[in-house]
Structures are given as C-alpha cells and as structure tokens.
Amino acid sequence: MTAARPVVVADRPEPGEPRPYAFPAFKRTRLANGLEVIEVNLPGRPLIDASLILPGGAADEPDDLAGATVLMARALTEGTERYSAVELVEATERLGASIHAEAGWDATTISADVPSERLAPALDLVAEIASRPTFPVDEVARLRDERLNDLLQARADPRRRAEEAFVEAVYATSSPYRRSSAGTRETVERLTADIVRAELARRFDPARMTLIVGGDLAGIDIVELAAERFAGWQAAPGTGPGRVVDASPASLERRLRVINRPGDVQTEIRIGHPGARRLIPDFHALSVMSAILGGLFNSRLNRKLREEKGYTYGAGAGFDLRRSAGPFAARAAVATDVTVPAVQEILVELERMRTGLVDEDELQDARDYLVGVFPLRFETPGAVVGALGGIVVQGLPDDELARYRPSIEAVTREDVLAAARAHVRPDEAAIVLVGNADAFLPALEAAGLGPITMERDEPGDVAAPAVAGEAG
Amino acid sequence: MPGPTVRFTDQRLANGLRLIIAEDHLAPVVAVNIWYGVGSKHEVPGKTGFAHLFEHVMFQGSAHVAKAEHIGLIQSVGGTMNGTTWLDRTNYFETVPSHQLELALWLEADRMGTLPDALSQENLDNQRDVVKNEKRWSYDNRPYGSWNERTLAGVFPPEHPYHHTAIGSMEDLDAASLEDVRSFFKMHYAPNNAVLSIVGDVDPIAVQGWVERYFGGIPANPALPIDLGDLSLPLSLGGERRETVADRIPLPRIYFAFRAPAYGDRRLDALDLAGQILAGGKGSRLHRRLVRDERIAQDVALFSLGLIGGASVTAGWVTARPGVDLARLEAGYWEELQRIAGEAPSEDELARAKALTEADELEALQGVAERADRLSMYATLFDDPDLINRMLPRYLAVTRDEIRDACAAVFRDDNRLVLTYLPAEQAAGDAEAAA
Numbered sequence: 036m037t038a039a040r041p042v043v044v045a046d047r048p049e050p051g052e053p054r055p056y057a058f059p060a061f062k063r064t065r066l067a068n069g070l071e072v073i074e075v076n077l078p079g080r081p082l083i084d085a086s087l088i089l090p091g092g093a094a095d096e097p098d099d100l101a102g103a104t105v106l107m108a109r110a111l112t113e114g115t116e117r118y119s120a121v122e123l124v125e126a127t128e129r130l131g132a133s134i135h136a137e138a139g140w141d142a143t144t145i146s147a148d149v150p151s152e153r154l155a156p157a158l159d160l161v162a163e164i165a166s167r168p169t170f171p172v173d174e175v176a177r178l179r180d181e182r183l184n185d186l187l188q189a190r191a192d193p194r195r196r197a198e199e200a201f202v203e204a205v206y207a208t209s210s211p212y213r214r215s216s217a218g219t220r221e222t223v224e225r226l227t228a229d230i231v232r233a234e235l236a237r238r239f240d241p242a243r244m245t246l247i248v249g250g251d252l253a254g255i256d257i258v259e260l261a262a263e264r265f266a267g268w269q270a271a272p273g274t275g276p277g278r279v280v281d282a283s284p285a286s287l288e289r290r291l292r293v294i295n296r297p298g299d300v301q302t303e304i305r306i307g308h309p310g311a312r313r314l315i316p317d318f319h320a321l322s323v324m325s326a327i328l329g330g331l332f333n334s335r336l337n338r339k340l341r342e343e344k345g346y347t348y349g350a351g352a353g354f355d356l357r358r359s360a361g362p363f364a365a366r367a368a369v370a371t372d373v374t375v376p377a378v379q380e381i382l383v384e385l386e387r388m389r390t391g392l393v394d395e396d397e398l399q400d401a402r403d404y405l406v407g408v409f410p411l412r413f414e415t416p417g418a419v420v421g422a423l424g425g426i427v428v429q430g431l432p433d434d435e436l437a438r439y440r441p442s443i444e445a446v447t448r449e450d451v452l453a454a455a456r457a458h459v460r461p462d463e464a465a466i467v468l469v470g471n472a473d474a475f476l477p478a479l480e481a482a483g484l485g486p487i488t489m490e491r492d493e494p495g496d497v498a499a500p501a502v503a504g505e506a507g
Numbered sequence: 508m509p510g511p512t513v514r515f516t517d518q519r520l521a522n523g524l525r526l527i528i529a530e531d532h533l534a535p536v537v538a539v540n541i542w543y544g545v546g547s548k549h550e551v552p553g554k555t556g557f558a559h560l561f562e563h564v565m566f567q568g569s570a571h572v573a574k575a576e577h578i579g580l581i582q583s584v585g586g587t588m589n590g591t592t593w594l595d596r597t598n599y600f601e602t603v604p605s606h607q608l609e610l611a612l613w614l615e616a617d618r619m620g621t622l623p624d625a626l627s628q629e630n631l632d633n634q635r636d637v638v639k640n641e642k643r644w645s646y647d648n649r650p651y652g653s654w655n656e657r658t659l660a661g662v663f664p665p666e667h668p669y670h671h672t673a674i675g676s677m678e679d680l681d682a683a684s685l686e687d688v689r690s691f692f693k694m695h696y697a698p699n700n701a702v703l704s705i706v707g708d709v710d711p712i713a714v715q716g717w718v719e720r721y722f723g724g725i726p727a728n729p730a731l732p733i734d735l736g737d738l739s740l741p742l743s744l745g746g747e748r749r750e751t752v753a754d755r756i757p758l759p760r761i762y763f764a765f766r767a768p769a770y771g772d773r774r775l776d777a778l779d780l781a782g783q784i785l786a787g788g789k790g791s792r793l794h795r796r797l798v799r800d801e802r803i804a805q806d807v808a809l810f811s812l813g814l815i816g817g818a819s820v821t822a823g824w825v826t827a828r829p830g831v832d833l834a835r836l837e838a839g840y841w842e843e844l845q846r847i848a849g850e851a852p853s854e855d856e857l858a859r860a861k862a863l864t865e866a867d868e869l870e871a872l873q874g875v876a877e878r879a880d881r882l883s884m885y886a887t888l889f890d891d892p893d894l895i896n897r898m899l900p901r902y903l904a905v906t907r908d909e910i911r912d913a914c915a916a917v918f919r920d921d922n923r924l925v926l927t928y929l930p931a932e933q934a935a936g937d938a939e940a941a942a
Contacts, residue, residue: 040724043620045571048613048717050584051606054535054708079533082869112789120799124790125855131862131869150869177802184805184828187757191650298755301640301648332578342575345636348644368644370636400583407585407604411536415873 056410058436059249059419064258066266069242073423074257075249077416083154083250084416086146087165090428091238093216094140094280094358100230101211102218106178107231108138111145113174116167120174123160132157136164140216140280141358142428143238148417151251155260162264165244168235175228182223189215190492194368196294197303197469204292204465205308205362207283212309212361240270245427249416280359282309287463289485295472296492302374302470303366306381308463310363313356313429319442320450321354321458326401327451328352328388328459329365333400335384336365344380346373352385354458358429363458374475375482378466382484385464388455392448405443513878513895515704516711517886522727523699526718527882527892529706531875537707539611540600540879541619542887545695547675548594548668548816549733553682556638556675559592560683561691563634565599566590570621574630577614584610587876592673595815596887602876605708609717615703616721619696623689631688635680642674650756651928654824658764661748661924662820668735669814697728702886706879738817742766742916748924753934758805759827761837762926763844765917767821770813771889777905777913778821782809783860784852784910785843786823790859792843793825801839803831815888821917833927848914851907861903868899 061075093104112134113120127134132149134157145165149157189195199215206213218226246265248257311321329336329352340350346369355361365385369377413419426435466484468475472491479487515529547558568574581588586603601611646652656672663669703722705714744766768774786793786809797804809823825840827833852860871877878895885894929937 042724042726043570043617044613044721044724047571048609050610051608053604053606056535080873082866082873121790121795124788125859128788128790128859128863131866133866148866148870150866177799180802180828181798181805184758187829188650188805191755191757193648296755299648301643331582333575333582338575341637342633345633346640348637348641368640368648370640370643400579404582404585407583407607408587409585410534410604411585411587411602414534414536414875 070265071245072261073247076252080250080416081151083151084420085248086420088245088424089143092138092141094211101222103234104138105217107234108136108143109178110170110175111136111164111168114169114171115163158264166268170228170232172228179226193303193469197305201305201467204467207285210281241268247420247423249420282360284309291466291487293472293489294469299470301368303368305364305467306464307364309360310354311458317454320446320454323401323446324451324454327397346377371471371474375478382461385461393451398448406440524722525702527704528711532708535605535708537605537608538602538875538879540704540883542596542598542702542883544700546595547673555671555679559673560638562590562592562597567630568625569618570624571617612717612721620725622692654762662764662766698725699727700731702883704879704882707875740818743922746921751927753931754928760928762824764822764924765922767819767917770815774913777909778811780860781910781914784856785809844918848918851911864902
C-alpha cells in the first residue's frame with residue numbers, strides 16, 4: 036500500500052503555540068525582629084528549598100583575614116549549643132534532608148532541601164545552626180587545615196592554577212577580587228575559632244537576613260513556621276555590606292603572565308580584565324553580547340576555536356557579575372602546539388565584538404536562547420529560590436525576573452555593540468597562560484602581544500610543610 | 508513517604524524504535540532522550556575511543572542539517588542538549604520549550620536516518636582534534652587523571668570489552684577513518700537499537716503521530732542485536748593487584764577498586780547503600796574516622812559503577828593529608844571495609860542511608876531531563892522502564908545482612924586493586940631508597 040517512503044522528512048517543522056510562562060509569584064512578610072520571609076508556592080514540587088540568606092560575604096572581610104567568611108560558613112554546621120557536628124548530620128539525614136552553609140563574595144547562605152512534610156523539623160535545625168553555633172576550636176582548626184591542603188591541590192591542577200594566576204594578574208593589590216574568596220595560604224593560616232566567631236557576631240543580624248522558602252507549600256503556613264523559630268532571635272545590630280568593594284585593575288596595559296609547567300599537555304588560557312557590576316543599566320545588552328561572544332555553543336569563540344580549528348574541547352567567555360566588577364574572562368584549554376595562534380584568535384574575536392555590529396542572525400539566536408531557556412532554568416525550587424536570593428543580595432527590584440524576557444527581546448544590535456565597547460577591552464587585558472611554556476615561548480615572544488612575565492612551577496613547590504593534623 | 512510515581516506509555520514502532528512517553532504539565536518544557544544500545548564495549552581492538560568520537564560526529568550534520576546546526580537550532584529555541592558515551596551505551600538528549608518538541612524530534616530523526624549523507628573528512632578531522640583535546644582536558648592534564656583508565660584495565664582482563672575506557676587512546680583516535688564512521692553507523696545506529704523517551708508538557712497522541720512521521724521511515728537493522736558473547740567474570744581478581752603511580756600532585760591518594768556484581772544484581776543495590784554508609788557525606792564511617800577523628804585524610808570516596816556486561820566496579824579513594832604514613836591510611840580505610848563485611852550496619856545507619864537515598868531519588872526525578880534519561884536507561888539495559896518506579900522500593904527493601912554479605916563478597920584481599928598515587932619527587936625518593 037505504500038510507495039517507497041523517504042527515510043526521513045526533509046522539511047523542518049514549525050513551532051507550535053508557545054504556552055505562556057511567568058516567573059512564579061512570591062510574597063514578602065517581615066517578622067517582628069526584622070527578618071524578612073519570602074515564600075514562593077510551586078505546586079507539584081514536594082522537595083522544598085529553604086534558604087536563609089545574609090547579604091555580605093567574602094568581599095566584606097578584612098584583607099588580612101581573607102577566607103574568614105568562607106571558613107565561618109563551613110564551620111556553622113560543626114556544632115551548636117544543642118548538637119555536636121555528628122549529631123547534627125545524623126538528625127539531618129534522618130529527615131532525608133540536606134543542610135549546608137556556604138559563603139560567596141556577596142552573601143552567606145544556610146539552606147535546607149527537605150520533603151515538604153518534614154519542613155518544620157528541618158527549619159528547627161536551620162534556626163539552631165544560624166542562631167546558636169559554637170565553633171569548636173578543634174573543628175575550626177581541622178577545617179582550616181583542610182582549606183590549606185585544598186590550596187595545595189589547587190596549585191597542582193592546571194585549571195585552578197590558571198584561575199588563581201588570572202585574578203592575581205587582573206586586579207590591583209588593593210582589591211579583594213585578586214584572591215580566592217576562600218583566602219590565601221598566608222591569611223588562612225591565621226584563622227581561628229575566635230576570629231570566625233567574631234566574624235559571625237559582626238554580621239549575623241536577623242534584621243538584615245531573608246528566609247526564602249520555595250516548593251509546594253499547600254497547607255503550610257510559612258510565616259507562622261518561621262515566626263515560631265526565628266522571631267525570638269535577637270542579635271546585636273550587624274554591620275551591613277556597606278563598603279564599596281575595590282575592583283581596581285592591576286594595569287591598563289595588555290600584558291602576559293606565563294606559568295611554565297613543563298609536563299603539561301595543554302595550555303590553560305585566560306584573557307580578561309575587571310568586568311562589570313550586577314547593577315548596571317545595560318545588563319540585558321551585556322547578557323546578549325556575552326552569549327554571542329562566548330556563551331552559546333555557536334558563539335564566536337567556540338565556533339572559531341573548536342568547530343573551525345579543533346584547538347580545544349571548548350572555548351567561551353563570560354562575566355562574573357558581583358556587587359563590584361567581578362572578572363570578565365575568555366577561557367580555553369588548548370593543545371600546547373597551538374597556544375599562540377589560539378591566543379591570537381581569541382584577541383581577534385574580542386576586538387571584533389567592539390568594531391562592528393553583530394549579524395542579525397547572531398542577535399536573534401542569542402535573544403531567542405536567553406528568552407526561551409528562561410522557563411527551563413526555573414524547573415526546580417532550588418533554582419527559583421536561588422534567583423530570588425540574587426534579587427535580595429544584589430538589591431534588584433522585585434519585578435527584575437518578570438521584566439527579564441521583554442528586556443532581552445528589546446536588545447538591538449547597536450545595544451550589543453555599545454555593551455561590547457563598554458565592557459570588553461582586549462587592549463587592557465591580562466593574558467594568562469599555564470602550560471609547557473618551553474614549547475611555545477619563542478613563538479609567543481615573536482607574536483609581540485605585550486610584555487611577558489615568566490614564572491615556573493617546580494614540582495617541589497606544591498609540597499606542603501609536612502604537618503599532619505592532630506586528633507583532638 | 509511514598510516515592511514519586513512516573514506514569515508512562517511504552518510502545519514500539521514497526522521498525523523497532525521503542526517509544527516511551529510520560530506526561531508532566533508542571534512547566535512548559537519537554538525532554539527528549541535517546542539511548543542507543545552501543546557503547547565503548549562494542550569497539551574492536553585498535554579502535555578504542557571510536558564510539559565516543561562517533562558521538563561527536565553526530566553533531567556535524569546530516570542530510571538536512573548543517574555542521575553544528577543541530578546545537579544552534581536547539582539553543583536558538585531556548586533549549587539545552589548534549590550527548591554522552593559510556594561503556595554500555597551512547598545517549599543524546601535535548602530539553603526544549605514544549606512547543607518546540609517537533610523540532611527536536613526532527614533533528615534526532617534526521618541524524619538517525621541520514622548521518623553519512625553529510626560526512627566529510629574535514630569534519631571528522633576537526634572532531635578528532637576536539638576529542639583529543641577533550642581527553643587531554645578530562646584526563647591527561649589533570650592530577651590523578653589516569654586512575655580511571657588504570658582501574659578498568661586492572662579490574663577487567665584484556666580480552667574483556669570493559670578493559671578500556673570510553674575515551675580510548677590517542678593512537679586509535681588517529682587511526683579512525685571515514686569508513687569506520689560509515690560502518691559503525693550502519694551497524695549500530697538503527698531504530699531497533701534505540702529507545703526514545705519523551706517526558707514533559709506534551710499530548711501523547713500528538714507525540715505518537717510525530718514520532719511515526721519523523722522516525723517511521725528509518726529502516727531497522729536486522730543484524731541487531733549484536734552478541735558480544737559470554738562476558739561473565741568471577742567475582743574475584745584472583746589475587747591482589749598493586750600499582751604505584753608517580754604524578755604531579757602534592758597529596759598522595761590511594762585508590763581502591765573491586766570487581767562487583769553486574770548492574771541489576773540485588774547485591775549491587777546493597778553495595779550502593781554500603782557506599783552511603785561508608786563514604787556518603789559527613790556522617791559516614793570513613794569520613795568520620797579518617798577525616799574528622801584521626802585527621803589523616805583530606806577526603807574519602809566509595810561508589811559503584813553499574814555495568815551490565817558480567818561485572819561492575821566498586822571503587823573509592825582516600826587522599827592523604829601532608830606527611831601522613833600511607834600504610835596507616837590504607838590500613839584505616841581497609842579496616843572500615845572489613846568491619847562492614849564482618850558485621851551488619853546498625854538499624855540507625857541503614858535507616859539514614861535509606862533516607863538519603865530516598866531524598867537523592869526524589870531530587871533527581873524533579874526535572875524532566877533526568878526522568879527521560881532514567882526511562883531510556885532502564886529500557887535499554889534491562890528492558891524494563893518501570894524500574895524508574897521500583898528502584899527506590901528495591902533500595903528500601905535491602906536488609907542489614909544483605910549489606911554485610913555483599914560487602915563480604917566484594918571487599919576481599921584477592922579482589923582488590925590498590926593504586927597508590929605519589930608526588931613524583933616522593934616516588935623518585937622511594938625508588939632510590941629501594942634500589
């Protein structure tokens with residue numbers, strides 16, 4: 036009954052009718068002690084994410100105690116007035132919950148993931164951790180030693196080594212962004228339980244904190260649950276993340292920093308400079324520009340370095356938008372023998388973003404991607420709560436997420452060019468190369484890309500002072 | 508708490524394509540996931556890494572799709588996508604806004620039906636370079652990067668198809684030809700070797716019509732399935748194996764690996780729970796003893812890689828703190844494995860491990876992409892997609908004694924591979940001292 040049927044259908048199908056999507060509505064309530072509660076009901080999502088967020092993070096700590104905030108967050112779950120660390124873990128596990136505390140540049144967060152019927156006991160534990168941590172001397176010392184060992188591991192891993200060398204090359208010594216948010220060997224060695232405790236006392240103030248709860252909240256009175264557990268929590272007024280974070284560049288000249296690791300079989304490339312703050316008027320134009328340059332699979336960088344040249348498994352670029360200007364970086368790991376041409380191709384693409392309008396197709400693809408992927412990004416409660424946390428921490432308006440898609444749709448080719456000219460500056464970039472420099476240095480010098488600083492990692496460099504922790 | 512239930516339909520097209528559909532209208536998104544029953548275990552000597560290289564070629568265009576256009580189209584509608592290759596299978600997946608489902612189906616069908624039409628030496632050479640850089644980036648240029656390869660080589664005999672990794676060797680990648688691509692496609696990439704799972708905001712009747720329209724004309728390969736012969740192996744390496752590896756690392760690390768029962772065997776479920784009890788987080792035995800109490804370890808791990816072809820791998824590691832006596836570290840880790848092999852875990856430990864497993868399962872199944880991947884997996888490996896609903900009850904039914912017995916069967920002296928990674932300068936010093 037059939038004539039020879041073609042193997043496949045030649046014509047590309049047309050899209051169906053898009054189903055409307057809106058970022059979930061949320062509600063704010065303030066408790067008597069100033070703690071703000073944000074609830075977002077997500078029907079059909081029984082795994083609840085509850086996050087207690089304190090604006091202020093590693094950017095707000097004294098330079099000589101860098102790493103104190105991250106260590107403080109890690110140590111929060113090491114014991115409370117009622118529970119030892121092990122008891123706390125066991126209690127959490129019995130609830131089928133996970134609770135963790137962490138700090139980044141701009142915020143410190145204690146969050147719980149828990150099935151909705153066990154939300155109340157999980158919130159008990161979050162409240163206990165936030166308001167009555169004990170910071171046992173011995174456990175803080177252990178976590179500090181683990182961080183020091185992690186720094187050794189970071190130095191041996193080419194990718195982590197490149198990130199570390201990159202921010203050191205990008206930022207002035209006056210900027211905290213010059214280091215890892217978890218601190219440096221020199222500063223972490225100083226950290227003690229007393230310092231961590233003082234850091235907490237200085238900051239933890241319910242009046243400046245927000246509890247965000249997302250998931251299927253049918254039949255759950257979040258405000259009441261929160262009030263029972265948090266309303267009685269009083270603390271000395273903390274200091275806000277008021278200070279302006281210094282994000283000064285180390286230099287306005289293009290320069291190269293080469294870390295020679297003779298055994299490496301790839302070169303880790305980082306090219307960039309201080310990027311942008313989160314609170315900028317051209318955020319949406321920047322997002323589209325960044326997707327075209329180095330965000331999409333078919334971005335200019337990946338198309339050129341991977342799909343045309345085969346230099347790398349992947350090339351990209353992006354902005355780390357913080358309260359102050361976090362780094363802009365183009366990144367790729369390339370075969371050693373193509374290091375110099377890869378650097379040159381990246382520089383060409385960065386310059387090209389600034390010198391001409393993007394194609395209409397490039398603009399359309401990037402906008403459509405950012406608009407279309409928006410609902411996919413917020414499938415789970417954790418993602419929704421995380422986005423609301425960003426609003427709280429960065430001081431964005433409540434309609435920021437609702438406005439996202441129309442704002443992206445409105446970005447023009449001219450806006451993209453303006454964003455590139457404002458935020459991508461290859462002539463001011465630090466170029467950091469971590470790899471077998473013996474193999475590419477002559478070609479690099481001949482390329483004349485800028486002044487070169489050479490360093491060499493010796494295998495012994497990473498060997499630690501031979502100190503094992505003592506059991507306490 | 509009852510586990511989540513995934514309701515789905517399960518049918519086959521005339522050409523053998525298995526189609527599984529699960530509706531979920533919570534968000535306007537849909538996941539499309541195809542598992543092909545071909546993995547690195549189907550590679551022949553001299554062609555290691557080929558299944559994975561082939562997976563890359565699948566993104567280089569087909570009769571009606573240009574090079575890199577597949578990814579470009581999916582991203583331009585706001586979708587995400589990828590493909591992965593493993594010992595037992597290869598998978599390809601997209602998550603897209605639900606009104607773009609037809610596009611994703613059309614793209615998958617075009618490459619399943621017509622990949623060789625767009626094949627070129629230039630594209631193959633390009634992706635060969637990309638894959639070689641992937642190997643450098645994922646393994647060769649990483650601290651401890653060779654453990655994966657050494658573990659498979661040590662746990663499986665040379666004639667067994669799990670002896671080599673999915674990434675393969677540089678020499679074999681160099682040797683891959685266009686003819687290899689064509690014959691691999693012809694043999695393995697047929698609808699009767701594929702499971703297509705679609706999960707999300709869809710109308711199943713419309714989906715069935717589209718799948719028939721786009722995939723129904725692709726011919727089956729009557730030569731499938733391929734019989735790899737009897738892959739079964741004794742649950743023993745036949746003696747301890749030890750290897751010391753010099754690497755550019757600051758902290759020594761000891762890797763352990765064991766031959767374990769094949770995926771699907773209840774004993775592997777018990778070993779998964781044992782992994783949770785021994786190394787699953789801060790409350791686990793190994794973490795508590797070696798990291799927290801004795802403070803001789805920086806981190807610990809223990810987990811199983813489930814494989815269907817005769818045996819799986821249970822593997823783990825412990826990273827030394829600086830200056831620690833490695834013999835003591837190894838002994839401490841080993842004692843904990845022996846302890847659980849000799850004495851069943853406590854009720855409370857097992858209850859916590861089950862609660863965590865339940866939470867992990869609940870979390871994993873939240874998103875449509877993971878649900879689609881699991882449906883494809885259980886259908887491909889076990890001909891039983893409903894395992895998506897029965898795995899959790901299976902874990903919850905494991906007893907204390909079953910955990911002890913499974914550990915006793917696997918954590919044995921004559922079934923262990925021990926890889927000791929040492930900083931190069933320390934390894935050189937040790938060699939000198941021994942000479």
